[in-house]
Amino acid sequence: MTGDTLAAESGAPAAISTPRWLAFGGHRLRLGVMCVLAATAYAVIGLVKLATFRATTFDLVIVDQAVRNYAHFRPPHIPVVGAFHGRGLDYLQIVDHFSPIYALLAPFYWVHDGPGSLIVAQALLFAAAIPFIWLFTRRVLGTAPAYLVSVAYALSWPVAQAIAFDAHEVMFVPLLTAVMIERYHAGKALPAFAAMFALVLVKEDMGLMVLGFGLYLFVTGDRFSGLCCAGIGVGAVMLTRGALIPMLGGDTGDFWAYGHLGPDAPSAILAMLRDPLSTLLLPFSDEAKVDTLFLLAWPTLLLCLLSPLSLVALPHVLERMLSDRALWWQADFQYSAFTVVILFLAGVDGLSRLLRWAGRPGDRRLGLAWAAAVCAVAVTLVPRFALDQLYHPSFYQADQVKTAAARAAAARVPSGVQVEAVNSLGPALTSRTTVLLWTAESHGSPWVVADTSRWEFPFGSAEDQAAQVGRLLSEGYSKVFEQDGYVVLRRT
Known part of the structure; x- marks a missing residue:
């Protein structure tokens, strides 16, 4: 037809x-x-x-x-995800999600x-x-x-x-x-x-x-x-x-997000066939x-x-x-x-x-x-x-003090370096540095930017970030900037 x-x-x-x-x-x-x-x-x-x-x-x-790697005719490495999962900085985007269309x-x-x-x-x-x-x-x-x-x-x-x-x-x-x-x-x-x-x-x-x-x-x-x-x-x-x-x-x-049905696709399909009523109700559970x-x-x-x-x-x-x-x-x-x-x-x-x-x-x-x-x-x-x-005007009027502190913290990180940055600051640094996500597991980057004033993924509480800053200071990092919760560390 x-x-x-x-x-x-x-x-x-x-x-x-x-x-x-x-x-x-x-x-x-x-x-x-x-x-x-x-x-x-x-x-x-x-x-x-x-x-x-x-x-x-x-x-x-x-x-x-x-996309930046595609633009420079390089493989689409995403070091931020590779480091987060412990799979190396040469981790490819197309194995995180198969999206070669990003090349466009x-x-x-x-x-x-x-x-x-x-x-x-x-x-x-x-x-x-x-x-x-x-x-x-x-x-x-x-x-x-x-x-x-x-x-x-x-x-x-x-x-x-x-x-x-x-x-x-x-x-x-x-x-x-x-x-x-x-x-x-x-x-x-x-x-x-x-x-x-x-x-x-x-x-x-x-x-x-x-x-x-x-x-x-x-x-x-x-x-x-x-x-x-x-x-x-x-x-x-x-x-x-x-x-x-x-x-x-x-x-x-x-x-695989179906562990409640089975460890793999065949076992999940069998589980659904064995109990079709529960399967029908699952989308409404x-x-x-x-x-x-x-x-x-x-x-x-x-x-x-x-x-x-x-x-x-x-x-x-x-x-x-x-x-x-x-x-x-x-x-x-x-x-x-x-x-x-x-x-x-x-x-x-x-x-x-x-x-x-x-x-x-x-x-x-x-x-x-x-x-x-x-x-x-x-x-x-x-x-x-x-x-x-x-x-809503408030959408355009961000916290001026916090925004100024974030901008100043980003400015202290030199171009061309690898930096572990708090989740909200990574986008400001990515065009001129190799950004990794700031987590409780240090990746030994020469620069670190934390925000000890608020909850941040994947840390959770601001106290957890502050504790990690203290650990890094004891391991050879020095503090080069601190303002309104933002802390910039450099490995010395």
Whole structure:
């Protein structure tokens, strides 16, 4: 079954055909303005946090080190993670997470060599999904709903949480999934499958999303393509996790978050088959899981559940909800941004199917009403999540004394050295030093920057940091700077 047939089956108005990008006229201008405004808002949040020492070594410095190495045509070593796990300073990013797609960001570092480039690139990539969401929605529901759904995506809480927490590989996924689904729906298989293949270069588990796309194709009638995509998805996960990562020095145990089900995948599958009822209840076994699942579906007024497009997101959502890692269940981090576009487009398709089942295919008024409600839901969720910071003056007015002390501490560290820095100070040093994370285990770096005034990952209390500073002073380090809790040590 072709994408054009699927469009007709979903109830798309016959009068609307997929327009050429260069023939949009006024739509192109409006979409361009929308993308620029969204990207600006996203970048402002990240850049303000970077400038006020609220960005973090884990994960901004991790990505920065990888992309900087790509920009200089070197292997993507991430010494900050290698040292943290005791695996050496030549530890590769693609064995921490299989994300060779980061190499595409290297040109940004040729313009500006620093983590700010990552923040801007991430903002642009998230905003770049908007035109494809608009195209899909316009084809199915009409022009006005297309704008409303695009605004709802731009304001969506998964995107807000992702852009508020440094930079991550998820930045590529909304655009790639939007291209994959929209282009296939438009009958343009080549760009759709190109985007699908690019997904497996984003992260080691993105083969699960390709598997989900295969399931969608299969149940909607494109069975041969569906089986091929499902096979590609499963094969990609097995290849990256089972072969490439161990071969390059990684540990597959890092990705196993299902110890409550078994020590490995076969035993976990058997455990789930032996007790299917418990398996079905596991995604709802914690209040945080239920909250996140509801928040994923609610922005579409739950209509995403009526569309087979939701199958694209299902494997990734189950990967999160079946795990034993509580952070994966939360709505507070970047994980929900992997599936946000899929669910919005599933909502559009779900409404179209509902209208067809009700004998009112192509009802423009109901489509517009639903899109307006979806946009209103997105607006009502803004105060609960990170975009809320944009209109609060306190977000831009950081503690001036603390910020000045952090800036002075960073200035005392010379360029070109290796430094163990507190989590909040690493991003300020990474463009000119080799940053390792300041922990209770010394790595013998010639320079150390601590913050003994507050809780910091991974130490915990400020007292623990102060105790480690005392140990280093007794082992041959000298104190060269101290102000408002910040302490700079040099090994003598």
